[in-house]
Every structure is written in C-alpha cells, then in structure tokens.
Amino acid sequence: MKRITDSSTNLAIHTIIQLVWNEKTITRAELSRLSGFSRSTITANVDKLLEDGILLEKPVEGQDKRKSLVINQNRGLFIGIEMDADCCAVGACDIMGTLLKEQCITIDYIDGPDAILKQISHAIEALQQSLAERVTDILGIGVGLPSPVDFAGGYAVHPAFMPGWHHYPVGPKLSKLYSCPVFVDNEVNTMAFGEAFLSDQYRGKDILFVKLGAGIGAGLIMQGCIYRGNSGMSGNIGHMRVDGNTQQCKCGKVGCLEAIAGGGALLKRAELLAHTKQNTFLQKVVEQKGYLQFSDLKEAIKRRDSQVIQMVDESAHTIGSMVGSLVVFYDPKAVVLGGNLCEFGLQYVDSIRRAIITEATPWIKSDFDVNVTKFGDSIGVIGSAMLCISTLIRNGAFVNEV
Ligand SMILES: [Zn+2]
Missing domain, CATH: 1.10.10.10 (Winged helix-like DNA-binding domain superfamily/Winged helix DNA-binding domain)
Incomplete structure (x- = not known):
C-alpha cells in the first residue's frame, strides 16, 4: 500500500x-x-x-x-550478467546477493549486440521459469562488460573485440525491456565489488582484484567503492608493458602483460609447441581436434608435462611481478585473484603470490594476503548483481513503496 x-x-x-x-x-x-x-x-x-x-x-x-x-529475500530477483570473450554468464540473486541460479551461454561477438541481447533475454526467461516457486519479478539488473565502460551512460567505450558495441546502449535497452534499473560496468570492476562486499574480511577495505582469463584486467576497490578513473579505464593492467618483451598485443602495442601471460597468449605458445612437434601430448590433441583449449593446458599440467608447467609458471611470475609493483603503489589490504587461469592450480597461484610478495616487500604489512576468490566462476554474476543492489539501496530503493 x-x-x-x-x-x-x-x-x-x-x-x-x-x-x-x-x-x-x-x-x-x-x-x-x-x-x-x-x-x-x-x-x-x-x-x-x-x-x-x-x-x-x-x-x-x-x-x-x-x-x-x-x-525479506523473497521479493523478486536481481539479475547479474557477466560477459566474457566467448561466453556469457547470467544469474539470478536475491536482495542479499545469494546466487539462486546461474547459466552460461556461448556467444559470438560477430553476431552483434542485438542478437546477443536476445540470447541473454532468453536466458533470463529460463531463469525466471526455473525459479517459479518464488517471486520472479525483476527488480534490477547489473551487467559486467569486458571493456572500458561509461558507467553513467550504460555502454561500452571502444571495446577491443566487440564489433558494434561501442556506445551501444546496453543499459537503456535492458532497462526498457524489463522496466527496471540497469547498471553497466567493466566486468572486473563488478567482480572486485562483489568480492569486497560479500567477503567479511574485505568489507569496506582497499583491495585489488585481478582477473586472469583469456585477457588480464584488474578492479580497484577503495574503502569498499569501485575506483573507475577519469575515463573508466582504471585497472587496465593487461595492457601495461612488461620490460624486455616485444610480443604483439591485439591492442596494437607490443609487450603488454596480456600478450605474454593471458590465457590467449598461453594457448598460442602451446599451439606453437604442438605444431613444431616439440610437445607430444599437445601435438596429439591438435591432431585429434585440430585446436587446443584451456582444458587441454589443465590436462597437460595434471599429467605433469614439464614444458607446460614451466610455461605457466613463467607467466605466473610475470603476472606476480607486475601486480607486486601495483601493490607497492596502491598498498591494498589484499590481492584477490579470479578468472579461469586460477584453475591451473595451487602451484600457479603460489607462484603469483610469491612474486607479488617478493616485489612488494618490505612495503606490505603482515596482514596483507593474496587469495583466490571463494566465489569461483560465479563471482562475475554475483558481483554484477551486487553492484546493482547496492546502488539501488544507497539511492533509496523501496523507500517509495512504503
Ligand atoms: Zn595490449
């Protein structure tokens, strides 16, 4: 009433x-x-x-x-969307950020934004149907895009590999479609926000979230808030230059961290090992399937393949050294790692942690830590939904309903 x-x-x-x-x-x-x-x-x-x-x-x-x-957590749904290089995770959360259901869809940016938004809409409808035992009105949507984002406008700005998405009004379109508020941000920012908000030890603190996937990016949280920078590009560490490297990056520059240590770069190096017949396991996979996937690198590590282990370990050291310099500059309470490269396992994460601590010592306190997100692959959708919920609560959502 x-x-x-x-x-x-x-x-x-x-x-x-x-x-x-x-x-x-x-x-x-x-x-x-x-x-x-x-x-x-x-x-x-x-x-x-x-x-x-x-x-x-x-x-x-x-x-x-x-x-x-x-x-009351049964008052409708908040949708979190995380778009990645070739897939999109769509999840439904309640108002406290509890993930109720999530599904991932394969996307191809060549299809263009209209077609991809249609795919996302179908995924949202499927989520609503599968949660029919509760209230499924959509109260808000948060979107994480793998690109610099104009937060106020709700769109991507000069995305590197998303043709047709520059200034495409993702936020306004979804808002019109679902008659609810929509917030769009860079996907690593939303992950960082979700981690900082939902982890008791990081709540209200300064943290640096590093996403290690096909690309590499970081999200900065300052006292619990996202730091976006002057042009929405903050945390773009994948395109910071690693001294002494001349690898061509897709951004047009050479020597970028992502071009050396990102998932895409590791796959390229593994393909080279296979094609030049330097690695029997990788060569066999390519002969069978015609290409390599991230899961093949994980399998090689499981088989204790020394070439792949060394390649991954070197990349971990490169990432850790770069992030360690950022820790000296930013002095966060913690570095939190997310993204599928963390699935390389403990040795990979330990190598990154060691390199960060070596680089940042003695300028870190004893309570500084480096951890992998405990929300796993779901941190993207949870973070996007949490960004939406938190903004709505701060702006006085529900006040007018009383
Ligand atoms: Zn680059």
Whole structure:
C-alpha cells in the first residue's frame, strides 16, 4: 500500500533499510543506536516496513524472546550478467546477493549486440521459469562488460573485440525491456565489488582484484567503492608493458602483460609447441581436434608435462611481478585473484603470490594476503548483481513503496 510520507519519514525508512541490509540482521535497539533515531521513530517505521513485507522479524538465535530484523529475500530477483570473450554468464540473486541460479551461454561477438541481447533475454526467461516457486519479478539488473565502460551512460567505450558495441546502449535497452534499473560496468570492476562486499574480511577495505582469463584486467576497490578513473579505464593492467618483451598485443602495442601471460597468449605458445612437434601430448590433441583449449593446458599440467608447467609458471611470475609493483603503489589490504587461469592450480597461484610478495616487500604489512576468490566462476554474476543492489539501496530503493 502506498502512503504519502514526509521527507523525515523517508530519511528514517531509507536509513533503516540501508542498515538492515548492511548488517544482514539487526535488532530494533541496535538500529536506534546506529542511526541516532529515537526508539519510537524506529518502532513506527519498522512496523510499516514489516507490514509492507520489506522487512521480516525472526528470533535472535538462542534467545526466544528477542527478535531481530532481516530483509525479506523473497521479493523478486536481481539479475547479474557477466560477459566474457566467448561466453556469457547470467544469474539470478536475491536482495542479499545469494546466487539462486546461474547459466552460461556461448556467444559470438560477430553476431552483434542485438542478437546477443536476445540470447541473454532468453536466458533470463529460463531463469525466471526455473525459479517459479518464488517471486520472479525483476527488480534490477547489473551487467559486467569486458571493456572500458561509461558507467553513467550504460555502454561500452571502444571495446577491443566487440564489433558494434561501442556506445551501444546496453543499459537503456535492458532497462526498457524489463522496466527496471540497469547498471553497466567493466566486468572486473563488478567482480572486485562483489568480492569486497560479500567477503567479511574485505568489507569496506582497499583491495585489488585481478582477473586472469583469456585477457588480464584488474578492479580497484577503495574503502569498499569501485575506483573507475577519469575515463573508466582504471585497472587496465593487461595492457601495461612488461620490460624486455616485444610480443604483439591485439591492442596494437607490443609487450603488454596480456600478450605474454593471458590465457590467449598461453594457448598460442602451446599451439606453437604442438605444431613444431616439440610437445607430444599437445601435438596429439591438435591432431585429434585440430585446436587446443584451456582444458587441454589443465590436462597437460595434471599429467605433469614439464614444458607446460614451466610455461605457466613463467607467466605466473610475470603476472606476480607486475601486480607486486601495483601493490607497492596502491598498498591494498589484499590481492584477490579470479578468472579461469586460477584453475591451473595451487602451484600457479603460489607462484603469483610469491612474486607479488617478493616485489612488494618490505612495503606490505603482515596482514596483507593474496587469495583466490571463494566465489569461483560465479563471482562475475554475483558481483554484477551486487553492484546493482547496492546502488539501488544507497539511492533509496523501496523507500517509495512504503
Ligand atoms: Zn595490449
């Protein structure tokens, strides 16, 4: 039911929703203490929010009589989308960022943005159908694009390998289609945001998130917020130059980190080993399938193939040294690694960690750490959805519904 509310009521409701969402669970007394509002103001507004189904009350664990407040998680869906070089993950989260369901679709950028958005729409409909036991209205969408992004406009800017996507209005189109707010950002920014928000040890801290996939990119979180830079290009570390290297990069420059240590570069080097008959295992795979995939490199590592292990280890050292220099510059609490290259395993991650720490010592504190994201492959969709939810909550979402 809609009511006419004055601005002080709106402020109280906005504050209550934000605090309950941030704290995940909170009592009325704690709400009053943290917000500065009187107990009577809290009680009156909490009652409205309970009546309208925005908040729920549940007993405090171990204390039957005390009750705490939580956000009602069954109030529609937030869609997270992460686009990558050749696939797109689409997931549905509840308002607390819990991933309810996710699916990945194969995409080809040659098809153009209209066709790809149609594929994404079909994936969203399939998610809604599979979650039909709950409320499936879409309340917001977050999109991560593998490109510099104009956050305010909701579109990619000069993407390297996405023909037709420069200034293509992804945000406005999806917003019109689903009649809901849509936020578009670089996909590593959304991953970094999801990690910083959902990991208790990183919440509100400075972290550097490094995505290691076909390409390499970083997302900077400053005190819990995304740092986008002047032109939305911050964290573009895949195109920073590695001294002494002259490898041609797809960006037109030579010696970029991505052109040496990205997944695409590793596959190219592995293909060369196969075609020049220097590696029997890789050569056999190419003879059978005609090409190599990331999974073949993982299989070679599993078989203890010394050439592939050495190649991957060298790339880990190169990445770690570069990231270590950034740690000296930025002094984050942690570096978090994500992306499918982390699936190369512990040795790969350890090599990166060692190189970062060697490069950054003695300018790091003992509590600095280097970890792989605990959200695995889903960090992209979770992060995109969380960016959307957090922005909506901050902007006063649901206040007008009370
Ligand atoms: Zn480059």
